[in-house]
Amino acid sequence: MKNLLFDPSRIFFITILLVAISFRSIAQRGAAQRSAAQRDTALVHIGFIYPISSNGKQAASMTNRFSLHVIAGLSKGETGVALAGVANVVKENVHGVHMAGVANVIGKNAGGAQLAGVANVTGNNAEGxxxxxxxxxxxxxxxxxxxxxxxxxxxxxxxxQVAGFTNIARKNIKGAQVAGFLNKAGDVNAQxxxxxxVAKKVRGIQLAGLINIADSSDYPIALFNFIKNGEKSVALTFDxxxxxxxxxxxxxRVLYGIAGVGYNFKDNAKAMYAAEGGLGAHxxxxxxxxxxxxAVSHTLTDFDGGHYNKNSLRVLPALRxxxxxxxxxxxxxxxxSYERENNYDFVKKYIWKNNSSKDFQGLFVxxxxxxxxxF
Structure with missing residues (x-):
């Protein structure tokens, strides 16, 4: 019995309830002296979960400067700090700092900072x-x-917008989008x-691990770039x-991606196939x-352990x-670079080569x- 009576969690919840009841009692005693406008505001709102709080059943029609709820708080508005173990639910506008273990749900506009363990949901606009x-x-x-x-x-x-998986702006974004998987917007500065x-007009850089899609993007960086006012081509090259x-x-108009496959026509012991990927600029x-x-990374392989890896910088005058x-x-x-035992002789003359490393390394023109x- 002694352990149950002095359990810290029980003491905490009892204290919160007593404080809430006390504030409710004070609010009721002073209600007769306050005007209608004053009755719509509260300096402090403390409670457990609606309607167990210092604002009671009137909580949904009141605006508070400070709110603290063990589980969830409900109010018309918040103008300062709101803290809740699970959720802050506000019917209209908020300003200040709002923190919840699970969610902040705001009916109209939000200003300041909203921090939530799971989600922040705003019914109109959000600043901060x-x-x-x-x-x-x-x-x-x-x-x-x-x-x-x-x-x-x-x-x-x-x-x-910064997200682990995706950012979506249904229209435009004045700043940048950074996501682990996908960005989508109308007009945007950078992605x-x-x-x-995916965007309409990209004013700055558009960098993706695989694909960029846009109506207009001068600086896309990806293996595949589908730009409406850009350029696409199929090339046949030889080195x-x-x-x-x-x-x-x-x-x-400026940057482009390169992705290709091919075959080595030299008389090798085993057939060697090629793949390359890179970035170019006009x-x-x-x-x-x-x-x-x-700038291109190029690999030759016989699919049986033999690999010839080449990284190249190319300067290519082009005539239309x-x-x-x-x-x-x-x-x-x-x-x-390649394993020395393969002894590839594609190139005879090197500017520099490493004769001491496990793998052959060389630099040549x-x-x-x-x-x-x-097209």
């Missing part, structure tokens, strides 16, 4: 910062920062994701190792002449032939030549 373990959802404009473990959703966003970005590559090149020189700068074709050729600077069909 929103941080949630799972998601931030704003019906209209999120003017501040949204940071979530899984997703951010808004109609318009004014600052930045960075682990898998894909100093006698490797032919068929590649898909896609991007915007530099206009004249109406039919431009310079293509490319009519409306659809372009021919290009130029020097390349290449770094190669080569070439790349090709033609591409633009």
């Amino acid at each position: 910062a929103q941080l949630a373990g799972f998601g931030n959802i704003v019906a209209h404009e999120a003017k501040g920062a949204q940071i979530a473990g899984f997703m951010n959703l808004a109609e318009n966003a004014g600052a930045v 960075i994701s682990g898998f894909a970005n 100093e190792t006698m490797t032919g590559i068929v590649s898909f090149r896609s991007g915007g 530099i206009p020189l004249a109406s039919s002449l431009r310079l293509n700068l490319e 032939l009519g409306n659809r074709f372009e021919a290009f050729a130029g020097p390349t600077l290449n770094y190669v 080569g070439f790349n030549v090709g033609v591409q069909y633009l």
Whole structure:
């Protein structure tokens, strides 16, 4: 009996209830002296869960400066600090700091900071910062920062959206989107994701692990870029190792991605197949002449343990032939590595090579030549 009587959790809950009852009693005694406007506001709102609180059944029609609830609080508005073990539920507007173990649910506008273990949900606009373990959802404009473990959703966003999985702005975002998997917006300054970005107009960089999609994006960085006002091509290239590559090149007005497969035509003991991926940039020189700068990672393999890895920087003057074709050729600077026992002899002369490491490493100057069909 002694242990139960002095259990800390019991003492805490009893204290909260006594405080709530005391505030309720004070509020009732002073109600007759207060005006109607005063009765709609409270300096402090303390409770357990609606209606067990100092505002009682009138809680939904009152605005508070400070709220503290063991489980959940209900109010018309909050203008200072609101803390709840599970949820803060506000019918209209909030300003200040609001923290909940699970959720902050706001009927109209939110200003300040909302922090929730699971979600922040706002029925109209949100200013300031929103941080949630799972998601931030704003019906209209999120003017501040949204940071979530899984997703951010808004109609318009004014600052930045950062999420572990996805950010979605149904219209436009003035700032940037950063997500582990997917970003989607109308007009946006910048997008960075682990898998894909989707937008209308991207004013800055668009970086994705695999795919970028946009109406307009001059600086997309991904293997595949489907830009409406950009450029796509299929290219056939050949290099100093006698490797032919068929590649898909896609991007915007400046940057483009490269993804290709091919075959090595040298007389090897085993057939060797090629794959490459990289990033390029167009530099206009004249109406039919431009310079293509490319950084490419290239691998040859026989699928039986033999690998020849090459990283290249390419400087490729390109001449437009009519409306659809372009021919290009130029020097390349290449770094190669492979197991010494394979003893590949694709290149005879090196600028530098490492004779002491387990794997062969070398640096040499080569070439790349090709033609591409633009569409």
